Amino acid sequence: MSTTDTVAADAMHATHATATAGAIVLTEDDLDPFITHASTRRWLTGPGLPCDSGLFSFTQLCADGGPRTVADSTGDPGERLSAELRDQLVVGHLLGPAGLETESVLLDGATGEVSTTYFFHDRPDLMDRRPLAPSLPTLVRFAAATDELAGLRGQFAAYAGRWGTEAVARASRQLLAVFEEGADGAPASLWRMAALIRPLALVAGPGTASGLALDLPVRLLDREFGRRGVGRFEEVDFPATLTHEPTRRFLCETGLPEDGFLFRLDTDLPLRTLAEYYDEDSDDAPGAFRADRLPAHADRLIRLGRLVEGHSLVVDGATGAVLDWSEPDSALYPLNTDVSTLAFTLWLLHREHAVDEESGHALTSEAYDQLAMTMIQVLSAVDPTGTTTDADWHYWTELFQDKAGGVL
Structure with a gap:
């Protein structure tokens, strides 16, 4: 018996939605009276929905014992849900970064079509649907290809x-x-x-030749930003505390975009440490910032350029780590692993x-x-x-x- 047949046979004897052989399988009772679309019923009681998709989570089906309507899920205060949403079935969630649930995945029990919505429990009248896939088998195939x-x-x-x-x-x-x-x-x-x-x-x-996290293709940045749009440095431009050799080599040979839209590279002067930057008068840092608010190792943090107002992009001269220095918070935040991933x-x-x-x-x-x-x-x-x-x-x-x- 095939894996699919085994899953289907297990489903026939189950009384609730179950996770079996890597798939979430529903029973015929779970589907009634919500799902009347024949091929959708066969799919949900047969192959089922994946447990481990990188894009979607359907585990709520097990917790709820099957699909629930949007109306039931919201409680629909004041009956403000649109007619097209009321009887749609909640079958899962779209996963965002780090596996956080974002939009809810909806199934039309009559047509088998799949869509998404954001739940606004206090304002269900603002909810709408976005198309996702013509059917569950198509959704599963698309998700599998992406994974x-x-x-x-x-x-x-x-x-x-x-x-x-x-x-x-x-x-x-x-x-x-x-x-x-x-x-x-x-x-x-x-x-x-x-x-x-x-x-x-x-x-x-992955970085092998560069000694950094990534090996970028030769001239990748030049082709994207134009050769004149990429800033490169010479050894004389580096403070003595920039001792991380792969970072020095990258800044000399590959460089960084001078205007990265959300980042502007410092090219007018030799690179300065964060301590030197605040010690000198400039239009960006007129000396009003108290030195005692700087990080303890400000002398080894080299400022590469400006982010949004009040934020500087700095590299740790000893480790090559790229950080966001927030002047308003007087805090350092991780930004990128190193200059190669910053460039990416x-x-x-x-x-x-x-x-x-x-x-x-x-x-x-x-x-x-x-x-x-x-x-x-x-x-x-x-x-x-x-x-x-x-x-x-x-x-x-x-x-x-x-x-x-x-x-x-």
């Missing part, structure tokens, strides 16, 4: 050990073809973002802008929150520094999610 790209396995196993812009382009086309085939050429915005943004993580491989972050943001412009700004206009989530997931996959749930504050993730500021 396979992230893990470089399955249909994307051939990309293991392949890095660079050509690998990015090929993987993007391959993933987009999966989505277009399963959605009659018009996949939902989440899948278009996945196909265009997630493969960008393949541009750089700036490249990622610039590339997203280019992709969005090529699409007629479809990415930012259709579902900004899903785009921000996708960008954070790509960044955290390449450089988890500062993007974990236990981080107090992280410059990139906060600004990616700043829809009002239009960062993406």
Whole structure:
């Protein structure tokens, strides 16, 4: 008997939704009277929904003993839910960075179509639906393909050990073809973002030659920002406390974008330590900041440039760690693992802008929150520094999610 047959047989004898053989399987009783769509019923009592998708969580089905309507889930105070939402079934959640649940996944029990919504329990009249997939089998297939790209396995196993812009382009086309085939050429915005943004993580491989976290392709930044848009340094530009050799070499040979949109590189003067920066009069730091509020090791923190107002990007001269120095908080926050992942972050943001412009700004206009989530997931996959749930504050993730500021 196949694994699928085993799961289906187990489901026939179960009395509640169960997690079996890596899948969440429902019983016929769980489906009544909510789900009348025949092929959807067969799928939920047969193969079921995955337990371990990197994109979705369906475990609530086990806790609730099956799907619940949106009306039941909200309590619908004052009956303010729209008619199209009232009888939709809550089957799971879309997962954001670090596995946090974001949007709820909805199933239409009559048609089998899948969508998402944000719950506003106090204002259900503001809730609406966004298309996700024409059916549950399609949703599972799309999620599996996205997970396979992230893990470089399955249909994307051939990309293991392949890095660079050509690998990015090929993987993007391959993933987009999966989505277009399963959605009659018009996949939902989440899948278009996945196909265009997630493969960008393949541009750089693990650091071996550089001694840093990543080995960036030669001239990657020059091609993206223009050679004149990339600032490089000479040995005479470095303070004596910048002793981390891979960082010195990277800043000399590869450099950083002078204007990374959310970051501006210091190029007018030799690089200074944070202590020297505040000791000298300048337009940015007129000497009003008290020296006793600086970190104890300010003499080995080298200021590379400016972030948003009141924030400086600094590198630890001894370790190469890249940090965000917040003047208002008098605090250091993790920013990037090192200058190689900083360069990747700036490249990622610039590339997203280019992709969005090529699409007629479809990415930012259709579902900004899903785009921000996708960008954070790509960044955290390449450089988890500062993007974990236990981080107090992280410059990139906060600004990616700043829809009002239009960062993406």
